[in-house]
Amino acid sequence: MKKVRYAVVGTGWISQIAFMPGIPQTGNSEMTAIVSGNRRNAEKLAQFYGIEHIYGYEQYEDMLNSGQVDAVYIALPNSMHADYTIRAAKAGIHALVEKPLAVSVAECEAMIRAADAAGVLLMTAYRLHSEPCTIEAIDIIRRGEIGDPRLFSSVFSFPVKSGNHRLKAEHWGGPLQDIGVYCVNAVRHLFGDEPVEAIAAIASPPDDPRFIEVEETVSATLRFPEGRLGHFVASFGGDDVDQYRVVGTEGQIEVSPGFRLDCAIKLAITRGGTTVEKVFPQYDQFSGQAAYFSDCILKGHKPEPDGGDGLADVAIMRAIEESARTGRPQSISLPRRDRHPVASMARQFPVVERRLML
Incomplete structure (x- = not known):
């Protein structure tokens, strides 16, 4: 081969x-x-x-x-x-x-x-576009199993130690760029649409030397067509939290962890007060x-x-930053994508144990 x-x-x-x-x-x-x-x-x-x-x-x-x-x-x-x-x-x-x-x-x-x-x-x-649980979450929504998706919410945080390269502004570091990008990309593909407006705020503790160059936390709400909202919080100061939820008119799904690469992923779908959970094996993503x-x-x-998918997330993150800086909503104008992760992209490889860390 x-x-x-x-x-x-x-x-x-x-x-x-x-x-x-x-x-x-x-x-x-x-x-x-x-x-x-x-x-x-x-x-x-x-x-x-x-x-x-x-x-x-x-x-x-x-x-x-x-x-x-x-x-x-x-x-x-x-x-x-x-x-x-x-x-x-x-x-x-x-x-x-x-x-x-x-x-x-x-x-x-x-x-x-x-x-x-x-x-x-x-x-x-x-x-995650080749990860089976992520693709299944998208498929559940596309099949209408939770009705019309109305709300996305996510919290992604972990405490970053002093000296970590993620805390450097020189190369556009920070929680939004490092982990918030996962939330932005997820909501776009779960909704199958692009946001039209960003509203955001940032926060940092006043006496923590880790957050001199970048903020500790960013909170953003993205407004989508058809009255849908996506909200996420990304933080370098909070405890380990990694999950997202999509609430529809007839049910909801929760994926936990939503974005990590080092553990199995659980997808829970709730309809009519009944929750069914499925744990996906840990694959080498x-x-x-x-x-x-x-x-x-x-x-x-x-x-x-492709490059267009990455461009869309950069445009949205820049709008989030500008909203946080000015305190005003920022308009976003992006072409709607006609391609999203599908089952044929899924790849299932066992977790690799052999690695060299220097």
Whole structure:
């Protein structure tokens, strides 16, 4: 079987704990290069996973033109996504880019243009789009099992320790960009629509040194067509909470945890006062994500969570930020998407235990 050859660009936490361990079992993907600013760690990872080629960031163009890779997985700080994606596209290399796709709508648009001009695929790394429970939640709503969906609510929080890179404003860090993006993406696909207005507020404790550069908590309400509302809270200061609920006219669903990658997921559907729960096995979500993108590359199919999906979330998050800054609602104007996660995108791989954390 032909395999898509990936270069891992950025060898930080998410690459080490999730992407690199997940690749070997996909069957259609392999890692042939590492691009890193830490040569010593890169050599250890390359030896552990049997990756032949190592490059520094200053050698990125050499790697792109080496003939050794077909795609890049970009797990760099948010502010670097656009540059490294556009350069890959110009070299004819496909790109799987961690979320948020970029730091502005203009950067997202430039990335999409570059990929389209080069005839390569650009996918925003929404791993949950290939996760069976997430897809089942969407299908339940589409089948009308809870009636007309009227309300989405979510709380996603965990306490971040001092010194964590998520607390740096330099690369557009913060709870909205790091974890709120999951809530924004979820409500858009669960409702199958785009919001038209954002109303938001932020808050931080006055004496906590962790929140000098970014806020502790963001709370946002998104107004959707047909009178639907989506509300979420994302926080770096609260206890571990991770769930979302969709309330319809004839029932409701709750998914818990809603967004984490390291445990089984429970979906509860309530109708007529009766709740039925289904626990989905824990799958390796990064194996599933990579296998799906590689299938798209090998078959010439445009991925569902494409650049446009990432752009929409960036536009919404920027509107949320502006509303929080000004204290006024912000209008949002986005084209309605005709593609959402479906059952054919689901991938079921066992959880990988073999990984190297440096």
